[in-house]
Amino acid sequence: MRGPMGMMRYAGWGALAGAAGSTALNTATYLDMAVRGRPASSTPEDTAEKLAAKAGVAVPGDEETRGNRLSGLGPLLGSLTGVGVGVLFGLLRRAGFHLPGPVGAVVAGATVMLASDGTMTALGVTDPTEWDAGTWLSDALPHLAYGAVTVATLHALDRR
Secondary structure, eight states: OOHHHHHHHHHHHHHHHHHHHHHHHHHHHHHHHHHHTOOOOSHHHHHHHHHHHHHTOOOOSSHHHHHHHHHHHHHHHHHHHHHHHHHHHHHHHHTTOOOOHHHHHHHHHHHHHHHHHHHHHHTTSOOGGGOOHHHHHHHHHHHHHHHHHHHHHHHHHOOO
């Protein structure tokens, strides 16, 4: 399909693929937490808090209510990032940019990792130069799961 409708179709497919990829990323993260007994990271909430401050927006409520809002906003930002990267990959696919499955999975995973970790790094929430190999692995594997599911979903939706 040509024109704006074709673009909207691929953007929609990308959003669906990104949502599926985000679910895979979260599942891999929660599985890692369950298997290793590690706590949840505070970086999503810290990122939401810093982004709100940068935007000049106060997160309202007493200490508990504010903390609860940030606990919701952090993962919500992650989901929006995953869906947004999915839309990007859907539109790239529409433009004829097709990567083989494994390569596409790595590229999509690296893109969403760069988007999320890059934002956190720019805001001073984390510093990847201080991460050890285990930290890199526990961050990279869920993002690779995102990439694999996102690309597989796009391939399934766009069977030309």
